Amino acid sequence: MSDARVEIIRAEGITKRFGALVAVDNVNYSLRENEVAGIIGSNGAGKTTLFNLLTGYYPPDQGTIRYKGEDVTRMTPQQRVARGLMRTFQLTATFDNLSVIDNLVLAFFRAHRKSSMLQLLLNTCKGQRNDPKILETLETFDLQHVRDREVKNLSLGEKRRLEIAMAILAEPKVLLLDEPLAGLSESEIQSVLNVLRQRVGRQTILIVEHKISHVQGFLQRLTVMHEGRVIADGGVEECLRHPEVRRSYWQIETTSEQDRTVVA
Numbered sequence: 001m002s003d004a005r006v007e008i009i010r011a012e013g014i015t016k017r018f019g020a021l022v023a024v025d026n027v028n029y030s031l032r033e034n035e036v037a038g039i040i041g042s043n044g045a046g047k048t049t050l051f052n053l054l055t056g057y058y059p060p061d062q063g064t065i066r067y068k069g070e071d072v073t074r075m076t077p078q079q080r081v082a083r084g085l086m087r088t089f090q091l092t093a094t095f096d097n098l099s100v101i102d103n104l105v106l107a108f109f110r111a112h113r114k115s116s117m118l119q120l121l122l123n124t125c126k127g128q129r130n131d132p133k134i135l136e137t138l139e140t141f142d143l144q145h146v147r148d149r150e151v152k153n154l155s156l157g158e159k160r161r162l163e164i165a166m167a168i169l170a171e172p173k174v175l176l177l178d179e180p181l182a183g184l185s186e187s188e189i190q191s192v193l194n195v196l197r198q199r200v201g202r203q204t205i206l207i208v209e210h211k212i213s214h215v216q217g218f219l220q221r222l223t224v225m226h227e228g229r230v231i232a233d234g235g236v237e238e239c240l241r242h243p244e245v246r247r248s249y250w251q252i253e254t255t256s257e258q259d260r261t262v263v264a
């Protein structure tokens with residue numbers, strides 16, 4: 001791992017409580033430019049809460065969060081998105097009654113122009129359907145065959161690829177994905193990972209996943225959470241060998257026998 005890469009995110013000593021429960025407990029976390037990092041942990045480990053602290057959905061009770069050195073601890077998600085800092089596919093609403101291509105056009109022009117949504121809907125879509133950037137995105141995300149289909153008629157895998165495509169069109173510094181593979185079939189998982197693989201080296205990506213087996217071959221770095229704390233952080237293999245990770249691993253990979261054998 002090259003330490004020369006610019007640090008994009010640095011969270012120091014962040015804690016988030018819900019009543020008596022400490023969901024995120026004094027966590028330090030940093031991400032470097034173009035790093036492809038994952039956070040895993042059993043249900044309730046605090047992954048989504050940490051994610052929500054990084055996106056600004058909640059302010060932490062303690063600690064600070066910096067982006068490229070700037071203190072953003074008290075900034076809202078919108079302020080962070082507006083600065084081009086980050087994007088999560090959950091914040092990217094799709095329009096179910098519009099076609100795939102028109103959703104891409106809207107995402108692109110919303111991010112790059114100041115026009116109102118109404119203006120976009122009335123004027124922009126038709127003219128921009130052949131924009132090279134849009135056509136390239138259709139191809140990268142393997143959505144050409146459904147370009148004119150309304151979003152409500154897409155499969156879950158196609159919809160997830162569209163959501164990630166829309167997030168990426170905004171060219172965020174960091175792409176944050178909380179369980180982007182949830183609910184997808186094995187082949188849909190592979191197709192989503194294939195599109196993410198094309199971003200490696202071009203974008204900082206942070207994926208929160210319940211199951212390591214899905215993302216093991218894809219990540220450059222892994223962080224393992226357990227009961228609100230980070231119990232391991234580093235290379236994937238190194239993390240999985242960590243004694244505390246091995247002890248809680250059965251809770252992390254709960255579903256099938258096949259998944260458990262990955263680190264057996």
Ligand SMILES: Nc1ncnc2c1ncn2[C@@H]1O[C@H](COP(=O)(O)OP(=O)(O)O)[C@@H](O)[C@H]1O
Nearest residue numbers: 018021023041042043044045046047048049050
């Ligand atoms: N909004 C909330 N209010 C109360 N408790 C919460 C809230 N969000 C999460 N929690 C609790 O915080 C802990 C961590 O949850 P979460 O971050 O969602 O874990 P994970 O994403 O790793 O499954 C859990 O015990 C959960 O019940």
Ligand SMILES: [Mg+2]
Nearest residue numbers: 044047048049
């Ligand atoms: Mg979660």
